[in-house]
Amino acid sequence: MxxxxxxxxxxxxxxxxxxxxxxxxxxxxxTEKVLTIDAAVRAAQATLDAAEKENQRVTVAVVDRSGDLVVLLAGDGAGPQTEDSARRKAFTAVSFNAATSELAGRVTGQGATLRDIPNTLFLGGGVPVTVDGTSIAGIGVGGAPSGDLDEKFARAGLATLR
Missing domain, CATH: 1.20.5 (Single alpha-helices involved in coiled-coils or other helix-helix interfaces)
Structure with missing residues (x-):
């Protein structure tokens, strides 16, 4: 050759x-976008502040895209069940890229449903943190007398990230 x-x-x-x-x-x-620890702490504190202004004793959880806990703030007097509730709501919101209040209606029926997935909680109070339509984190609140209030406080925290 x-x-x-x-x-x-x-x-x-x-x-x-x-x-x-x-x-x-x-x-x-x-390459993925992630919520910084500073932003997560800021959102969690704003969430807790919103609840405290209304004399609500709640716990706030912020989880990352994988559902791992990043921040947990328990307000003064928050009940012992609120930690798990807040974490599971945040996990559910980030996992399904939707507010947990919106998902609650999808888990009815006989047989296996979304409700059977471990670590999820389909009660109001969890909201996803999104970038370009993709979930990068979740904020969950537990402890107010209703899921609507929990979600209101979670959205106050979410607003600090916009």
């Missing part, structure tokens, strides 16, 4: 092979 043919063959292999390597790299990694 002469030198020209070897050079052309090598160039073709490098060009095609390099294309495959680049394609592999593009499909095996991704």
């Amino acid at each position: 002469d030198i020209k043919k070897i050079a052309v063959a090598t160039l073709v292999v490098l060009t095609v092979g390099g294309g495959y390597a680049a394609a592999d790299q593009r499909t095996t990694t991704r």
Whole structure:
């Protein structure tokens, strides 16, 4: 084989092979937006402040995209059940990219439903934090006398992120 043919063959292999390597790299990694700890703390504190202004004793949870707890603030006098409630509402909101009050109507019926998924809670009080329509975190509140109030406070925290 002469030198020209070897050079052309090598160039073709490098060009095609390099294309495959680049394609592999593009499909095996991704960049995701995340809520910073500072933003999570700010949102949680604003949520708790909104509840305290109305003399409500609540707990606030902020979870990341994976549902892992990032911030938990228990207000003075919040009941022991409020921690789990807040965390599960935040987890549910981020998992389904919807407010838990909106999801509550979807979990009725006989047999297995969304309600059977572990760590979820389909009561008002959880809202997703979204960027370009994608959930990146969830805020959950537990402890007010109604899910509507819990959600109102969660939305107050969410508003600090806009």
